[in-house]
Amino acid sequence: MIDFRYHLVSIVAVFLALTVGLVLGTTMLQDPLLNTLKSETSELREQSETLRTEKERAESLNDGGDQMAAVYAEDMLDRRLDGTGVVVVSAPGADEEVRKGLQARVEQAGGTVEGHLALADKYIDPDQATFVGELADQLAEGADESGAGGGPYERAAARLADALGVAPEPEGGEEGEDGGSEDEEGSEEGGGGIDGEAVLAGFAEAGLLTVEGEPADAADAVLVVAPATPFPAGASPSPEGEAAEPPGNDAVLPLVAAVGEDGPALLAGDASAAGTGGLIARVRREGAPSATADATGRSSGDVAAVLALAEAMEGDPGHYGTGEEVDGFLPDPPPPAREADETGERTEKTADRRTPQAG
Template identity: 55%
Template structure:
């Protein structure tokens, strides 16, 4: 008959066997397992050190490249934007140093920045699109705007007051002044820049800096330092890309309007703008026809942005930088400098006959 003592001995034997098995198992497997883990850790540490060394070398080379570009920037940018007026339109969240660096390079190239517009979060809020559309209509003052969504129409209206029309480049008369012998009623009514810009400012949609109403030759649009927040919930419904940011769509609509009005526009940002959801990433995904630069904020990137402005004024466009879909790091061929004595008027003013043979 099996009694309690038998059960107790059996249980003790079982636990003793388990203990012996664990001891034997750990003793036999401990050294090989530890050796393998130590070897893999050592390899990973060596790889990490190699990558860190490569990064340090790359950083030093990049710093040297920036110093080299900075040393020759004056020669590279000389007369590239002579007499050109560039108005800056910036999205919320633009880096101050990026803006200041680009402004300095534009002036170094002979251009001027009469002023800039800072868009507000309210402007880009999709829930405010109806208000943007209504205000655009109120400020149109009888001027017919193209059809489209709120931001396309607002962009067309802003383009009319920011960009100098072609006839202003040839005549010194204001755009809304009738020419000799022309009935004022026959001319298409023009928008009042101060009224339009003031209306958008009072509506909390933008902020003016400088003399923005002084008509410009070209618009430089600046992307935010960090991508806009992606759409969520109801905002994403009906959008082609559920992860797209509503702010991107609004800024790109404005940029397309500036591009159409001026025959070109430039959208510039730092490398963060080509990350997932970035403004330039979306512009290139949509195969935008205006010029883009994704390295602004660095020494070489600022120089490339000014060269991009120069080719845009000369009727060319492209995508430059390091992101997907770029044509090159910088325009190729480079733009030709525009010097005052290269203009046709210089020959007339000097009294020289451009067709006369030199003796």
């Protein structure tokens, strides 16, 4: 008959067997296990040292490339933007030092920075989208119908593009007796027939942007600086289960597209802007007609960005840097220098700004 003593003896026997097994196992396996761990640790340490050395070497090569780019930047950029009026637009969160570095390279290439628009956080606030659209409609008096449709940010982008002067100029204007166009009196207004200064002032007074310099109706080309870090993602995931697209991209993308549709434009930023949730990645994915560069913030990347803008001036915008879907680090071959015409003056704007300017 099985009683309590039987169960007690059985339990003691089981625990004794486990104890003996643990003792024998640790004693017999201790040396092989320790040797294996020591070997793997040594291999990992060697791999770590190799990776560290490779990282330091890559950083040295990058620094050397930047030094070389800085030395030869003047020759590489010589007259690539000669006579070009450039308006710079900063997205909310754009790095000021990156913007100033790009502006310096634009001037080194012979371009003139006519002014700077800094979009405010209020501009990309989803709660302000209706207000942005209503303001754009109020400021649209005298504009053509090309930017009348679309959502609030599409309408705002059309107004801003017109105000900067990048919209196409009217074609076929009849010449007067003095050889000028009959609509020459309205040339001080934006390409869409609006008062550029009034439009920019309206957006500025509403706290949607700040204006530096005199960018109204002054843009032969537009340089947009992406935020230093991607905009925060939306609250709701997409139907596919992916993270929602940042609302800030939805607000700024139409402006990048608008300035690129009617004139040379470049969206420039660093590697983060070309990564997940980045504005450059979004522009490339959706095929907006603007050039992009994703290696700014260092000499080589800034030079490549200005060369990309110069290439866009030739009517062939490309994508450059180190991110996905790029054509290379910089245009190959680089765009030609802009030449003076027979009168010694730089070629003026043409009616179609996407057409390469003649030498």
